[in-house]
Amino acid sequence: MKTSLLFPMPCAACGYNICYDELPFCSECLSDLQRLLTARCRVCHNPPSACVCPENKELRFAFFYNGFYARRLIYANKKKPDPRLTDFWAELAVRASGVKPKNYDAVAFVPRLRRNKRKYGCDQAELFAKSLSKLYGIPIIYALERIGGSEQKLLSRAERYKNMVGRFKLREDFPKGMNYNKILLVDDVCTTGATINACAGILRGSVARGVVPFVLAKTD
Ligand SMILES: [Zn+2]
Ligand SMILES: [Zn+2]
Numbered sequence: 746m747k748t749s750l751l752f753p754m755p756c757a758a759c760g761y762n763i764c765y766d767e768l769p770f771c772s773e774c775l776s777d778l779q780r781l782l783t784a785r786c787r788v789c790h791n792p793p794s795a796c797v798c799p800e801n802k803e804l805r806f807a808f809f810y811n812g813f814y815a816r817r818l819i820y821a822n823k824k825k826p827d828p829r830l831t832d833f834w835a836e837l838a839v840r841a842s843g844v845k846p847k848n849y850d851a852v853a854f855v856p857r858l859r860r861n862k863r864k865y866g867c868d869q870a871e872l873f874a875k876s877l878s879k880l881y882g883i884p885i886i887y888a889l890e891r892i893g894g895s896e897q898k899l900l901s902r903a904e905r906y907k908n909m910v911g912r913f914k915l916r917e918d919f920p921k922g923m924n925y926n927k928i929l930l931v932d933d934v935c936t937t938g939a940t941i942n943a944c945a946g947i948l949r950g951s952v953a954r955g956v957v958p959f960v961l962a963k964t965d
Pocket of ligand 2: 786787788789791797798
C-alpha cells in the first residue's frame with residue numbers, strides 16, 4: 746500500500762489540493778504540467794527537444810517557461826524547495842529534453858548569487874545537478890563561482906549580456922589539470938541564455954572540451 750494514501754501530502758505546486766499517488770502534484774497541477782510539456786516553440790513550431798531557433802540550438806531544455814502555470818509549478822520549487830520535487834524535475838527534464846546522461850563525464854551548475862542562496866535557503870541549480878548526479882551516476886563538480894553582479898530580472902537583453910561579463914570564474918579550489926570530455930552544465934530556468942552561456946564559455950576555456958547547457962525551462 747502506498748504510504749501517501751495514509752499520509753496524503755499537499756500538492757507541491759498549489760499547496761492546496763492533495764496528491765494521492767507518488768507524484769508531487771495534484772491532478773489539476775498535473776494537467777497544467779501536461780500542457781507545458783506539450784507546448785511547442787512559437788517560432789519554429791517544434792517541440793522543445795527539437796527547437797531549431799538559433800538562440801535555443803545549443804540549449805537543451807524540457808519545456809517553455811511561459812506564464813502563469815509555469816511560474817506556479819516552478820516558483821513553488823524556487824521559494825520553498827520540496828525534496829519530492831528535485832528528483833521529479835531532474836528525471837522529467839532528462840526525459841523531455843532528450844539529453845543522454847551517459848554521454849557526460851561530469852555535471853556542473855550555474856551558482857546562484859550568494860544573497861539569493863541565503864534568501865531561499867538553497868541553490869536550485871545545485872539541487873538539480875545533485876539529483877542528476879544521484880539518478881544517473883554522473884559525478885557532480887563544483888567548478889564555478891560567482892563574483893557579484895546584479896540581478897538579471899529587470900535588465901534588457903543587451904544589458905544582461907553586459908552584466909554577465911566577468912561575473913563568473915573557475916573556482917580557485919578547483920583541482921588543477923582536470924580535463925573533461927563533455928560537461929552537462931545545468932540551471933533551473935533560463936531567459937536569454939546569457940548567464941548559462943557565459944558559464945559554458947568559462948568551462949570550455951579551462952576544464953572541458955565540450956559543454957552542453959541544460960535547463961528545466963526556457964522562456965518563450
Ligand atoms: Zn496542485
Ligand atoms: Zn524554436
